[in-house]
Amino acid sequence: DQQVKQNSPSLSVQEGRISILNCDYTNSMFDYFLWYKKYPAEGPTFLISISSIKDKNEDGRFTVFLNKSAKHLSLHIVPSQPGDSAVYFCAANTNAGKSTFGDGTTLTVKP
Amino acid sequence: NAGVMQNPRHLVRRRGQEARLRCSPMKGHSHVYWYRQLPEEGLKFMVYLQKENIIDESGMPKERFSAEFPKEGPSILRIQQVVRGDSAAYFCASSLSGTGGNTIYFGEGSWLTVV
Numbered sequence: 001d002q003q004v005k006q007n008s009p010s011l012s013v014q015e016g017r018i019s020i021l022n023c024d025y026t027n028s029m030f031d032y033f034l035w036y037k038k039y040p041a042e043g044p045t046f047l048i049s050i051s052s053i054k055d056k057n058e059d060g061r062f063t064v065f066l067n068k069s070a071k072h073l074s075l076h077i078v079p080s081q082p083g084d085s086a087v088y089f090c091a092a093n094t095n096a097g098k099s100t101f102g103d104g105t106t107l108t109v110k111p
Numbered sequence: 112n113a114g115v116m117q118n119p120r121h122l123v124r125r126r127g128q129e130a131r132l133r134c135s136p137m138k139g140h141s142h143v144y145w146y147r148q149l150p151e152e153g154l155k156f157m158v159y160l161q162k163e164n165i166i167d168e169s170g171m172p173k174e175r176f177s178a179e180f181p182k183e184g185p186s187i188l189r190i191q192q193v194v195r196g197d198s199a200a201y202f203c204a205s206s207l208s209g210t211g212g213n214t215i216y217f218g219e220g221s222w223l224t225v226v
Contacts, residue, residue, distance in 0.1 A: 032212045043115075043202055043217035044154065051212060089154060095211035098144060098167055099204075103153030 003027045004092050006102035014110050019077040021105050023090030026071065030092035034099065035064060035075045038087045047088075048075070080109045115218035116185075117203050123224045130190040130197070132221045136205030142166075143186045144204040144215055145178055154202065160186060161209065193225045 005024045013019045021035075031052040036044035050057040050064045050073070057064050063076045077084055087106050091099040116135040124130050136143050145157040156170040160180035171178065175193075180186040190197055200222050204215040 034214060036217075041220075041222075043117075043219045046214055046216060049214060093211040093213070096167065097142065097206070097209035097211060097213065098156055098159045099215055100156065101146070101154040 001026075002103075003030075004090055004100050004102040006088075006090055006105045008105050009103070010106045010108070012108045012110060013080050015082055016079045019075075019080045019084065019107055019109065021075040021077075021088050021090075021107065023073050023075075023102055024071060025073075025092050027092070027094070027100075028071070029094045030100075031095065032093040033064070033066060033073050034091040034093070035062075036089045036091060036101075037084075038089060038104070044089055077107075080107075082109050082111050085109050115203055115205050115216055117201075117218035117221050119221060120219065121222045121224070123226060124193050125226055126194055127192050130193050130223055130225075132188040132190075132201050132203075132223070133185040134188070134203030134205075134218060135185045136203075137216055140205035140207055140216075142206045142209045142213075142215075143180050144206070145186075145188050146202045146204065146217075148200045148202065148220075150199070157188075159209075166209065190223070193223070195225045198223055198225045 034049040035047040038044040066073045087104040089104045090102040146154045158178045159167040175191045200220045202220045204217045206213045206215045
């Protein structure tokens with residue numbers, strides 16, 4: 001039973017346009033959500049997070065939106081840059097501390 | 112700079128040997144997590160430890176795998192009698208606290224190849 005799902009294995013966008021990565025979860029006990037970016041042969045790097053008491057958090061080109069009723073969150077990157085090409089993982093926490101990850105979405109930003 | 116340090120970065124073992132992966136958390140962090148990424152798959156939780164305690168090992172295979180985080184020294188993930196299916200990237204992460212609203216920070220990973 002996968003509690004965090006990223007249904008799109010890949011996404012391709014043109015440089016300068018918006019990238020929207022989606023994530024769904026099933027466990028209503030999740031109350032903190034994170035996005036990580038991962039390049040090949042490297043560890044995941046923390047990007048941005050959001051608490052369940054908020055519906056939006058913004059950091060530069062990255063914005064995370066949370067829709068609790070739909071159990072859905074998304075990461076918007078605008079404008080997208082070729083250096084953003086990577087695998088993006090969505091993660092969710094309960095109050096137990098550990099993070100549960102989705103399977104990732106590979107983003108390709110074309111110049 | 113005290114990021115999460117993992118070693119070795121790459122490890123090759125023959126079937127039946129033991130693999131030991133080490134992880135030093137970020138400075139000031141006392142919570143350590145191990146994740147595994149099999150080829151073409153996502154990050155799967157294995158174990159969560161605090162100093163000298165295993166908090167959650169729900170993702171650990173029942174046999175051959177063990178983890179520890181002693182009072183002094185790094186956390187160790189130990190795989191006994193490795194098989195080809197253990198070939199994967201093993202990522203360690205650490206956090207300042209163990210509460211839900213905390214961010215975990217990853218090391219660069221240890222790539223295990225079983226031949």
